[in-house]
Structures are given as structure tokens and as C-alpha cells.
Amino acid sequence: MALIGQGALILALLLAIYAAAGGLFAGLGRDRRFLTSARNALWAILALVVIADAIFLYAIFTHDFSFKVVADTTSRSLPAGYMFTAWWGSQAGSLLLWVTILGAFSLLALRATRRALGELQPWLIMVLALIGAFFLVLLVVPASPFVTQLAPADGLGLNPSLQNPYMAIHPPALYLGYVGLAIPFALAMAAMIAGRTDARWLVASRRWTLASWGFLGIGMLLGSHWAYTEVGWGGFWAWDPVENAALMPWLVATAFLHSVMVQERKGMLKVWNICLISGAFALSIFGTFLTRSGILSSIHAFVSTNIGWYFVFALAAVLGGAFGLILWRLPLLKADQRIESLVSREATFLFNNLLLVGLAFAVLWGVIFPLLTEAVGSVRETVSTPFYVFFVVAFGIPLLFLMGVGPLIAWRRASLKQLRRSFLWPVAAGLIAGGVMIGFGLDSSWPGVAAGSVCAFVTVTILSEFVRGVAARRSIHGENWLVALLHLIGRNRRRYGGYIVHLGVILFVIGAIGSSAYETRAEGLLKPGQSLTVGSNVLTFTGVEKTRGPNFVERGAVLNVTSDGSNLGTLKPAKRSYLREQTTSNEVAIRTTLTGGDLFIILDGIRGDGAVQIKAFYKPVVGLLWIAGFFFVGGVILCVWPDEREARRILRRYAEEPLPGES
Amino acid sequence: MSDATPATPDGPKPGIRHVRLVIALAVASLLGTFAVYTAFADSSIPVLGVAQASTGYDGQKVRLEGKVTETSGDAADPHGMRFILQDNEHAATMPVEYHGAVPDAYRVGRAIVIDGTFKNGVFTAIPDTLVTKCPSKYQDKATTSTSSGSS
Amino acid sequence: MIAALVLGLIALAVVVGVAWPLVRPASAGDQLDPFTEGQRRRLALREERDLALGALKELEVDHATHHIGDEDYAELVADYRARAAEAIRKLDAEQGQPG
Numbered sequence: 001m002a003l004i005g006q007g008a009l010i011l012a013l014l015l016a017i018y019a020a021a022g023g024l025f026a027g028l029g030r031d032r033r034f035l036t037s038a039r040n041a042l043w044a045i046l047a048l049v050v051i052a053d054a055i056f057l058y059a060i061f062t063h064d065f066s067f068k069v070v071a072d073t074t075s076r077s078l079p080a081g082y083m084f085t086a087w088w089g090s091q092a093g094s095l096l097l098w099v100t101i102l103g104a105f106s107l108l109a110l111r112a113t114r115r116a117l118g119e120l121q122p123w124l125i126m127v128l129a130l131i132g133a134f135f136l137v138l139l140v141v142p143a144s145p146f147v148t149q150l151a152p153a154d155g156l157g158l159n160p161s162l163q164n165p166y167m168a169i170h171p172p173a174l175y176l177g178y179v180g181l182a183i184p185f186a187l188a189m190a191a192m193i194a195g196r197t198d199a200r201w202l203v204a205s206r207r208w209t210l211a212s213w214g215f216l217g218i219g220m221l222l223g224s225h226w227a228y229t230e231v232g233w234g235g236f237w238a239w240d241p242v243e244n245a246a247l248m249p250w251l252v253a254t255a256f257l258h259s260v261m262v263q264e265r266k267g268m269l270k271v272w273n274i275c276l277i278s279g280a281f282a283l284s285i286f287g288t289f290l291t292r293s294g295i296l297s298s299i300h301a302f303v304s305t306n307i308g309w310y311f312v313f314a315l316a317a318v319l320g321g322a323f324g325l326i327l328w329r330l331p332l333l334k335a336d337q338r339i340e341s342l343v344s345r346e347a348t349f350l351f352n353n354l355l356l357v358g359l360a361f362a363v364l365w366g367v368i369f370p371l372l373t374e375a376v377g378s379v380r381e382t383v384s385t386p387f388y389v390f391f392v393v394a395f396g397i398p399l400l401f402l403m404g405v406g407p408l409i410a411w412r413r414a415s416l417k418q419l420r421r422s423f424l425w426p427v428a429a430g431l432i433a434g435g436v437m438i439g440f441g442l443d444s445s446w447p448g449v450a451a452g453s454v455c456a457f458v459t460v461t462i463l464s465e466f467v468r469g470v471a472a473r474r475s476i477h478g479e480n481w482l483v484a485l486l487h488l489i490g491r492n493r494r495r496y497g498g499y500i501v502h503l504g505v506i507l508f509v510i511g512a513i514g515s516s517a518y519e520t521r522a523e524g525l526l527k528p529g530q531s532l533t534v535g536s537n538v539l540t541f542t543g544v545e546k547t548r549g550p551n552f553v554e555r556g557a558v559l560n561v562t563s564d565g566s567n568l569g570t571l572k573p574a575k576r577s578y579l580r581e582q583t584t585s586n587e588v589a590i591r592t593t594l595t596g597g598d599l600f601i602i603l604d605g606i607r608g609d610g611a612v613q614i615k616a617f618y619k620p621v622v623g624l625l626w627i628a629g630f631f632f633v634g635g636v637i638l639c640v641w642p643d644e645r646e647a648r649r650i651l652r653r654y655a656e657e658p659l660p661g662e663s
Numbered sequence: 664m665s666d667a668t669p670a671t672p673d674g675p676k677p678g679i680r681h682v683r684l685v686i687a688l689a690v691a692s693l694l695g696t697f698a699v700y701t702a703f704a705d706s707s708i709p710v711l712g713v714a715q716a717s718t719g720y721d722g723q724k725v726r727l728e729g730k731v732t733e734t735s736g737d738a739a740d741p742h743g744m745r746f747i748l749q750d751n752e753h754a755a756t757m758p759v760e761y762h763g764a765v766p767d768a769y770r771v772g773r774a775i776v777i778d779g780t781f782k783n784g785v786f787t788a789i790p791d792t793l794v795t796k797c798p799s800k801y802q803d804k805a806t807t808s809t810s811s812g813s814s
Numbered sequence: 815m816i817a818a819l820v821l822g823l824i825a826l827a828v829v830v831g832v833a834w835p836l837v838r839p840a841s842a843g844d845q846l847d848p849f850t851e852g853q854r855r856r857l858a859l860r861e862e863r864d865l866a867l868g869a870l871k872e873l874e875v876d877h878a879t880h881h882i883g884d885e886d887y888a889e890l891v892a893d894y895r896a897r898a899a900e901a902i903r904k905l906d907a908e909q910g911q912p913g
Contacts, residue, residue, distance in 0.1 A: 003817040036835035044828045358693040380710040387706040410876045415883045468879040585767035605739030613739040
């Protein structure tokens with residue numbers, strides 16, 4: 001079976017190389033036969049990869065430990081649900097998942113570009129097949145899922161930290177994001193090779209970019225939630241290189257989503273957009289490289305094989321190829337118009353881009369700093385949280401401010417008189433919020449006050465947009481409030497979907513500030529009967545309780561929680577010993593209050609005589625972080641939702657005369 | 664942004680230079696912030712193996728990498744958790760005293776990373792900075808307990 | 815041995831599926847027409863026209879929601895109308911030409 005799997009992957013690799021060549025011949029020779037043949041090859045690649053997936057999953061579910069990867073990542077006592085997630089629990093398995101997603105997406109992308117972009121298809125196939133070939137080389141040579149061994153009696157099991165629903169969904173969500181960025185990148189490269197300078201590739205890639213960006217964002221949020229509840233140190237983001245690996249392409253993709261709007265309206269920033277999407281994809285590859293090459297010390301474990309060099313090559317190819325194509329096509333990529341006024345939406349988006357790219361660069365700097373210092377000097381140095389937090393605050397607060405400015409400012413040129421009217425209430429809200437925060441003693445953190453004020457400013461901006469839009473519809477169409485609102489959102493999905501996403505960002509920022517800048521903390525050693533006070537909560541330790549689970553033994557500290565006299569129940573932070581894996585995990589106890597704050601308790605240690613070391617936090621409004629996720633998803637879905645009228649409008653332009661390559 | 668002739672028929676507007684200047688200033692200020700911060704803020708610490716740390720870094724805050732060879736106690740004990748850290752490549756060892764959360768994957772034989780200062784023959788760790796990493800398996804996501812200074 | 819047989823069969827199926835389109839000789843219908851210069855120009859003009867028309871619509875919305883004052887609105891509307899008209903005029907001139 002393993003042989004069939006390996007054979008299927010080798011065959012898929014050969015097909016990928018063929019498909020790339022076929023695309024090239026189809027593009028150069030303008031021969032439809034090669035295009036069809038290459039497209040068939042892509043289908044065959046997907047079929048072969050699915051066969052490999054099936055064999056791999058079958059081996060996992062039948063506990064076939066002669067597969068080394070299966071033995072390393074599963075065990076007989078692993079719960080059934082997590083056996084499926086063990087697919088991406090290993091390096092080889094996750095690469096297999098990557099290639100499967102890429103194969104499916106490539107075919108979808110071909111289908112989506114039938115109308116008005118048929119000319120790009122040969123080049124699209126070539127670029128996507130080359131990317132696929134790279135990952136297949138990894139699967140065939142250094143990271144094969146089908147390496148066999150003498151089967152041991154039982155496998156090593158899945159890391160207990162991963163046996164958690166969030167860790168089940170988090171990697172696939174991230175992969176959908178990482179791989180998804182390949183499509184807009186390939187479209188951009190194909191458009192440049194074909195010399196197409198119209199915005200059609202942008203429009204076609206928009207949904208892909210949005211969806212990928214959405215998946216990356218949700219993946220990061222899920223990972224944060226896992227870190228908060230499962231890893232349990234009290235935070236949700238550790239600025240670990242692997243976390244940053246997802247953040248960097250996400251930031252650049254955010255910039256791209258905004259600057260694309262400028263290109264669509266004004267025909268500007270063409271080169272910048274191609275640079276952005278190439279950068280996003282390159283960072284996606286870089287991110288994959290970070291999690292697998294062992295170069296940096298981080299939370300995620302690495303295998304220090306030479307797989308790193310494969311990725312260096314891929315990164316060089318992506319950046320070199322993009323750069324070369326841009327240079328070649330530079331004469332075609334002239335802007336149609338220019339920025340006329342700094343007080344315009346274009347300028348706002350441009351500054352937004354500079355801040356986002358600047359932040360991505362700062363994060364990148366922090367990530368590769370150990371490599372740089374080691375290369376230059378002899379001692380490796382590293383930066384940690386304060387470095388990243390500085391830039392998040394320094395660049396993030398202006399960015400947040402721009403988020404409020406953008407909707408209120410017109411394209412091309414905004415009049416100052418109008419701006420004064422539009423900004424009156426939002427600025428007032430910001431100042432009032434700032435004053436209120438200072439009044440409540442929240443000026444212990446100045447970034448907190450600044451961010452809070454700006455959040456109020458932006459919120460009022462966004463709400464005023466909804467109000468104005470509804471009012472305008474009512475005066476023009478005479479609809480009632482609800483109908484007007486629904487029509488407003490339905491007819492302007494991207495704009496209002498975007499506003500909903502922005503609201504999600506605001507919630508996230510408030511949750512992040514509340515839970516970090518304004519948390520209260522207490523710790524102590526407690527004997528039975530003793531208490532610890534954190535904020536307005538009193539935790540009284542009553543004793544240690546022992547329980548057994550399917551594959552672990554748990555010892556917990558039972559704590560009675562009271563607040564202002566009223567009893568809030570018991571919490572039991574615990575330590576769990578996993579028998580098979582021989583590790584101990586921390587199980588934190590979290591109690592969410594009605595105001596969205598969390599009482600967060602960690603059991604740090606149990607003394608021989610039954611005393612316990614407890615660390616407790618009170619984190620205000622931290623729940624907003626997770627609620628923000630719903631706004632985020634809702635907004636993205638709204639933006640991505642197909643709009644029949646818009647599609648017809650765009651296609652009409654291309655249908656006015658028959659265009660080549662339409663199949 | 665590429666150079667181009669503007670679409671308006673009467674040539675480049677005088678405002679264009681002004682716009683370009685401000686954009687250039689914006690880029691410069693971002694770079695400047697970055698440069699000033701990285702130059703002046705004490706934001707980085709050396710990452711050392713056990714063998715390197717015992718010489719010449721007394722009293723300095725460093726990040727130590729090594730393998731746990733012996734361990735005793737936990738956060739509940741008066742001296743916290745004590746363990747011996749061995750260099751990943753050489754035989755040099757160092758005793759470490761640690762208070763704070765212990766990540767899930769911690770055990771004897773694990774490679775870890777920890778922040779603190781080396782003083783009087785003992786590495787006194789900064790609380791909650793213990794990070795484990797498992798070089799043998801990709802999927803063993805080691806857990807971290809970063810300092811409460813993190814957001 | 816079974817593995818080799820299975821793989822062989824799969825490989826055969828794949829090769830057939832992929833080579834099939836190439837087996838028959840090239841005919842006129844197989845030419846993927848290149849984008850001519852004329853088509854490129856016209857597409858660019860249509861895009862310019864649609865950009866101007868789209869901008870006019872957005873201007874209307876922005877004016878209705880009080881993002882733009884009356885003076886700026888009048889000036890920008892005149893400008894976009896001129897651009898749209900120019901693009902349409904050029905397009906009409908192009909239609910008469912071959913390519």
C-alpha cells in the first residue's frame with residue numbers, strides 16, 4: 001500500500017512537470033491541444049493525490065504502524081476524532097494536505113477564469129503546476145508520508161496539547177489561507193506574462209484573496225483561542241515565529257485588499273499591487289519554511305533536515321520570478337491617474353498600506369533577527385514581546401485611526417468643510433471616550449487610552465456610515481428603516497461587509513487592550529482554607545481532587561470563588577499526566593463573567609503536603625476577542641457573496657467584442 | 664506607484680509634488696521610527712548555549728538553550744523548580760532555579776529555552792519564561808509560558 | 815507485485831488521458847487567438863469608460879450621503895463626464911478600424 005502511495009506521488013510529480021511544460025507550449029504556440037492536455041494533467045494530479053490521501057488516512061485509521069509517520073503521530077488509545085486530525089499532525093501529512101488543497105484550488109481557478117481570461121489559462125496552469133511540483137518534490141524526497149518500518153506494537157501518540165477541537169480546525173484553516181494566496185499570485189504572474197494590463201485579473205482574484213485572507217485570520221484567531229485556553233499561560237499571542245509566519249502574509253494581504261480598490265477605480269498602484277500579492281505569497285512560503293526548517297527556536301517543534309534549503313530555493317524562485325516579470329512589463333504598468341490630493345480616500349488607503357507593510361516588515365525583522373545577528377556577529381540575539389508590541393502600538397494606532405478616516409473621506413478629493421461636518425461626532429466620541437477612560441483611572445496605560453479613544457472614533461464613523469446610507473435610501477426610494485438597511489447592505493456588499501469586518505477589528509482591539517493592559521494578577525501558595533484575592537474575586541482553596549480520564553490522570557485544586565460576598569461556584573485548575581505520552585499538561589480554569597471578562601487561574605504546582613501554588617488573573621473584556629471572530633467571518637462572507645448585478649456589469653465590458661481564448 | 668502622465672489634459676498639477684513629498688516623508692518617518700527604536704531600545708537579548716553562558720555573561724540577561732538532565736520540585740516549593748540544563752552539543756551543565764508556569768511538554772530529556780541571569784554559579788530564571796521545544800517530532804508543539812509582560 | 819500492477823494501470827490511464835488531446839493533428843480550431851493590439855486598446859478604453867461611469871455613480875452616492883459638498887460635486891461630475899465622453903468617442907473611432 002505504501003508503495004502505491006509513493007508511486008502515486010511520484011507520478012503526480014512527473015505530471016506536474018508535464019503540466020507546466022504543457023502550459024508553456026500552449027501559451028507560446030497558442031495551441032489549444034496542449035492546454036487541454038495540461039488541464040487533464042491537473043485533474044490527474046488531483047486524482048493521484050487523493051489516492052495518496054486515502055491510503056494515508058486508511059493507514060492511520062487501521063493503526064498501520066509500519067508507516068513511520070503513522071507510528072510517530074498516532075497511538076491505539078487516540079480518540080477517533082483526533083485520528084483524522086493526525087493527517088496534518090506530521091510534516092509529511094501536512095504537506096500532503098497542502099498539495100491536495102492546491103490541486104483542488106488550481107482546478108477551481110481554471111474554471112473561474114474561463115470567461116474573459118481564457119488567454120491567461122496556459123500561464124496560469126504553468127505557474128500553478130510549478131508550485132505544485134515543488135511541494136510534490138518535498139513529498140517524494142525529504143518528507144514522504146510513505147516511509148515504512150518494522151511496525152512497533154503501538155504508536156507514539158499525538159501530543160496532548162493537540163487533542164483539542166481548536167487544534168483540529170486551526171491548521172486546515174491556515175492551510176486554506178496559505179495555499180489560497182497562490183491563486184491570486186498565479187493570476188498576477190499570468191497576467192504579466194500575457195501582457196494583460198487591464199484589471200480583469202484583479203477582479204478575478206479578489207474573491208480568492210478575500211477568502212484566503214479570511215481563512216488566515218480565522219486560523220490565527222483559533223490558534224489564539226487554543227493558546228489561551230489550552231496552553232494556558234494567560235496570554236493569547238506569544239509572538240512566536242510560527243505565529244508571526246501567519247501574521248506577516250495576512251498583513252500584506254490586508255494591504256492588498258485595500259490598494260486593489262484604488263487600482264480598480266483609478267488605474268493606479270499597478271506595480272505596487274503586483275509587488276504586494278507576490279510579497280504575500282512569498283511570505284506564505286516563508287511561513288511554511290519557518291515551521292519546518294528548524295532554524296529558529298520557537299514553540300513549534302522543527303525537524304532540522306535539509307528541507308529548509310528546498311524552501312530557500314522556492315522563495316528565491318518566487319521573488320526572482322516576480323521581480324523579473326515586473327521589470328519586463330514595467331512599460332505596460334503605467335498608472336492611468338495620480339493621487340491629486342492628500343485629503344482623499346486614495347491617499348488614506350496609501351497610508352494604510354504603508355503602515356501595514358511597515359508592520360509586516362517590523363515583524364519580519366523580529367523573526368529573522370536571530371539569523372541576522374548570527375550571520376553578522378558570533379552571538380545569536382533575539383527580540384521578544386516588547387519589540388513587537390512597540391510596533392503594534394506605534395503603527396497600529398495610526399492604522400486604526402485611518403480605518404475611521406477612510407469611510408468618511410471621498411475618492412479623489414474631499415472638501416475640508418464636508419470633513420469638518422463628517423468628523424464632528426466621531427472626534428467628539430473619541431475625546432469623550434478618552435476622557436471617560438482617564439476618569440476611570442485607565443490612564444495607567446497610555447496606549448490603552450489612545451487605542452480606546454480611536455476605537456470610539458472609528459465606531460462612530462462606521463455607525464454614521466450605516467445611518468447616512470439608510471437615510472439616503474429612504475429619501476430617494478422611500479423605504480422603511482429595515483428594508484433600507486437590508487437593501488443598502490445587499491447592494492453594496494463589499495463596502496458594508498468591509499465595515500462589519502472593521503467593527504470586528506475594533507472589538508478585537510478592545511478585547512486585546514482590556515485583557516493585557518488592564519489585567520489584574522495575583523499569585524500565592526495556598527494551604528487548604530487559605531484564599532487569594534484578584535480584583536474583586538476571592539479564591540478559597542479547599543483541597544486537591546484526583547480524577548481519571550481515558551488516557552490521563554488529573555490532579556486539580558478546588559477553589560471556591562466569591563465576588564463581593566456572592567458565591568460564584570468552584571473552579572478547578574489542574575495538572576494532567578498523560579500515561580502513554582509521559583507528559584504533564586496544565587489545565588487552566590477560566591470563568592467568563594457577564595461583562596466578557598475572564599477569571600483565569602493556573603495551577604503552577606502542588607507541594608508534597610497538599611499546598612498549591614496558584615496564579616490568577618482577572619482579564620476584563622477578553623471575550624470580545626472571540627466575538628470579534630464572528631464579525632470577521634460575517635463581514636468576509638458578505639464581501640465574498642456573489643453579486644449577480646456586479647458580475648454582469650463587469651462581464652458586459654468584456655463581452656462587447658469576442659475576446660480570444662474563451663472556452 | 665509608477666511614473667505616468669496624468670490623465671488631465673493640462674499637465675501635472677502643482678499639488679502632485681506636494682503629495683509625493685508627503686508620501687516620501689511618511690515612508691521616511693516609518694523607517695525612522697524603526698531605525699531609532701532598534702538602535703536605542705534595549706529590545707534584544709543574546710541567545711546562548713549552556714557552554715557559552717558560563718563565561719563572561721555574569722549578571723547579564725540572556726536566553727539560555729539546553730537540555731534538561733535532572734529536575735526536582737515545582738512552583739509550589741520554596742525554591743521553585745530546580746533542574747540541571749546541559750548544553751545541546753557539549754557536556755557543560757548549569758543548575759537553574761525557576762519559578763513560574765511549566766509548559767506541558769516539559770520533562771527530562773527535553774530541549775528548552777529559558778530567560779534569566781547567570782550569577783554565583785546558578786542561573787536564576789525570570790518567571791514564566793520557560794519554553795520547551797522538541798526537535799525529534801514536528802507535531803510536538805511545545806508550549807510556552809511567557810512572562811506576564813506579554814500582551 | 816500487486817502494487818506494481820496497480821500503479822502500472824493507473825499510470826496507463828493517466829498517460830492516455832493526458833496524451834489524448836495531443837494525438838489528433840492540429841486543426842484551425844486549435845489556435846488560441848492572441849490578443850491583438852486593437853483589442854488591447856479597445857479593452858483599455860472600455861475600462862476607462864467604465865471607470866468614469868462607475869466614479870459618477872459613486873459620486874452620486876457620496877453626494878447623497880454628504881461626503882462631498884455641492885461645489886466639489888459639480889466639478890468632479892463635469893470631469894468624469896468629460897473622461898467618459900472622451901473614452902466613448904475614441905472607442906467609436908476605433909470600431910471603424912480593423913484589428
